[in-house]
Amino acid sequence: MSIIVNPDLCTGCGQCVQICPGGLLSLTFSSERSGSRTENLSNAQLTQTVGPAEIKGQVRINNPDCCWACAACLKECRFGALSLFLPPALGGRGASLTASASKDSVVWQVLFPDGRQRTIAVNRQIADRY
């Protein structure tokens, strides 16, 4: 388990589903008409199956154990709904990492368990000195 979805922020746009190199994500949607019905669909299936107006989706991590932690989905999400974390066996102590990517920068934010934050902005146009 390496990433987690914040359901309050996920809009179900499906961008992360497209980008995940492991194909580990899908959208869970409940049709507004049928309300309770929930299915797991990949993004491609979703666009074929229902019209956009009906979509009220949320991303779902199908195989959380299979995540490589590449953070492609974090950078793809425009809503900051996905975070990366380390399980305790890998040194995780409850902090999480989100990313806000634009053409020129990626702004990474570490949220610590006590609520404090640390922001690190990386300019995409500047090479690393290492």
Added chain:
Amino acid sequence: MKFEPAKLKTPPTIIKAEAIVVGGGAAGCLAAIKLAQSGYQVIVVEKADIRRSGCLAAGVNALNAYIGRGKVPQDYVDYALADAHGIARRDLLLSIAERLNEQAAWLESAGLPILKDQDGRYAERSWRNVKINGENIKPLMAAAVAKTQGLNVLNRCRATHLLSDGVTVYGVAAFSPENNLFYHLQAPATIIATGGAAGLYRPNNHGSAPNRIWYCPFNTGAGLAMGIRAGAEMTTLEMRLVALRCRDTLAPTGTLALGAGARQVNALGRPFEGDYGRTTSQRVLAWRRETEAGRGPCRLAAEISADRREELYRAYLNMCPSQTLKWLEQAGPEPRPESGIFAEVEGSEPYVQGGHVGGGFWIDTNRQTTLTGLWAVGDAAGGAPQKYVTGSMAEGVIAAEDAAQYLQDFGRPAVSQTDQGRPQQLFQEALTDLTAQLKPDQALAPGRPRLQARDLGLALEKTMDLYAGGISAGYRYSSSELVMAATMVAELANLADKLSASSLFELSEIWELKERLTVARSLIAHLESRKETRWPGFGEYSDYPQIDPEFECFVNSRLEDNELKVFRRPMTRNNTYEHHR
């Protein structure tokens, strides 16, 4: 979503092109672009999305194959050959080395930031590599692909079979779970540019994070397995890569060591680099020996200022964000004024691949495999260790040039000189092979266990770990253990053939398991056949613990009538190598 036969779109989609590139990584993107620029219709089959697929999904820390100032391509050849303890192809290394710097320039023109010195030249990290911001390298390559005319990408589509009569390759069978479709891709030229194979051995992290490994876990050896099954010759699979990486995150260490000048020290604080030699394999051995002697944990430690440490955090965010997160979890939210940084190191589980080590397809100097109409490049191609990103790109270009020549000689349109019925028949055989496992759940007696691809995969990893030199075996294996491994892998392969899938997603999981089993079978045979210990950091053959000059040769294999033939080939001394068909 459960599979219902009625929902499967039939008939399969047929796509005709002049060239197929399997895998849209560094090698595949360059091969596809060069072929399309030569005027050929190219289709890239990619099992993820080329914007973030494979090894480079998270980014990369440097261009690690480059000819620095005052050096010449031959220096690279000599270095890589010595690092591989003599088992590498001079012709392949030289042709890569001659084109490394043009790949770096291509990447810069595609938008990759490369650090420059005051004279405007690339700032070198060592004579073999340059500093970059590699976070966005894959999207940049994908953008270059997108604006190339005559090039189409099939994302979320996995190639499964080479359509080959054992002599010539006529195309590829593939399927897409997302689109619920099978594909028959037809072209006279096919370039295998897939990754190598992870998922053969039990990894460092278990429980909820088994895929927190160094190599891309989604590289399941697809290209290698397709080639093996089609009867293509493979080489040097036994030179497994055990990567020395940061503990827990398996993050790269080069940025710390080369970039920040970190030194490896044991628990006594004593540096031990060089005590066991300086080749890649010997560096891994150094960590193992120090740990075995009770002087672990070993760590990479650098005395850098707090400011430079912040830069290091950014550098790791650009390729392995977990490592920065780990450091910050240790340090807390407030920047610390004191200097220094460290990371404990550990060895990864072994991988089969051709980008760092020498395992993969046996190819000629132009990257053509032993099958006509089939080329292999990058991590799928053997014989040229230390090619990394730029070397893989160089191989893509070399293969594209040769394939273009082949297509020109061959004449257009596609599949002109072949019997039209033959590829169709080969595709039907592939489709039968795939759909044989696509059936609703077998009726199970209540209380009976159901075999699943994932569980068989765990059995494979355990088998290889214990009996074929995995982490818990201390990377050691013996003849009798390899016999055990071979028996169990054969048994697992039989079980895998009997699994049933109720959707193309499930079929995908089964297929990846079968790819890993196919590569594992060949790997075991290679390990058994090289009766010596040449790269002790990567693995030790307990029955043959020394280097044997007899094995200054390549160990190659080929599947014939489902029997794996393993044989030796002499070292190549020339700057070109041709297959004798």
